[in-house]
Amino acid sequence: MVKSTGILDKSLSKGKTEINLSTFAVLFSEIVKYAQKRAETINDIHDTLKGYGKSVGVRMLDVVNLRERGYKRETKLLPMLMFIKSTVWKSLFGKEADKLERVTDDPSQYLLMEKEPLVNTFISLPKDKEAINCAAFVAGIIEAMLEAANFPCVVDAHWYNGTTYVIKFEKHVIERENRLTETNR
Template identity: 55%
Template sequence: MQSSTRLKSSTLDRSLQKTKGDANFSTFALLFSEMVQYSQNRVDNIHDLQNRLADFGKHVGIRVLDLFFLRVGKDKREVRLTPMLVFIQKVFWKFLFNREADNLEQHAQEANVYYLIERECLVNKFISVPNDKGNLNCASFVAGIIEGVLCTSSFTCKVLAHQGPRGTTYVINFDKSVIERESRLDSK
């Protein structure tokens, strides 16, 4: 009798501040695969599919950033460009993928373009691309996460994912207003 009155604990009853750690990769792979298939059935070409994945990623990035700050109990967020990018490369990437991104670089001639590089992209690891969709890059989802995090933090930008010999490169192209704001902060 006593066991029937005891309420079962569910995932929804758990605190957002406590975490067990890693997500199950097979569960993630299944969910992500379903998301790609869902998106694929609603678009006409690969460019639109990658844009849809990026849009999903933006929504995830906004929510995961809030969850990150809730879990670490930190109220202060970065307001400068370089510390924000280093935060994404080291701290936020580790929160998402349990490791840091491999490299962060600035474009040699363009002050508003940065590259975040990872050798092995988790979302591309579980996807086999059919021959008719040869240039599909599912890392657009992660590019959307990065864009969501940066735009929510007042660093307006556009992020694209490119697959190359070094792995996946996320090209972060900041709005001119972000660079101007950074210049004003440097002059103070």
């Protein structure tokens, strides 16, 4: 008797990490169309795309941690943000995000910047909906990953130098990070 191995029997650490770009483009454009049909305003579309991204992000954190880090999770904020900027971005888009900055006048905000998000590349929008930023999907992924890693926040995608993801952490996250920094001195 030959034992067949199904997809659930295969190791997560050795899975194929690439997807055909045209397949992604078709699938994602259908996701955007689906969101547009069920929304009345551009904000509704953004919220819907962000919700779809959250369901991806919460699952992606475990998969990427297992594949790349042997299931070791970051417990400090800055290393977690760097993990998303580099490892997660490479896993999702084949390259690192362009830039990560802390907002100088608000220590609870960080900016993750990407000049040309892949999710906006293959989307054509009607004139009345040109303000839609499909990167709201990616904002949902980021938000879900950070929340699952115990860094509650809100992430929004804005048009600025490409797309800028504004990550605003809850006050207690920054206070916890400050206490950790003080105890390590």
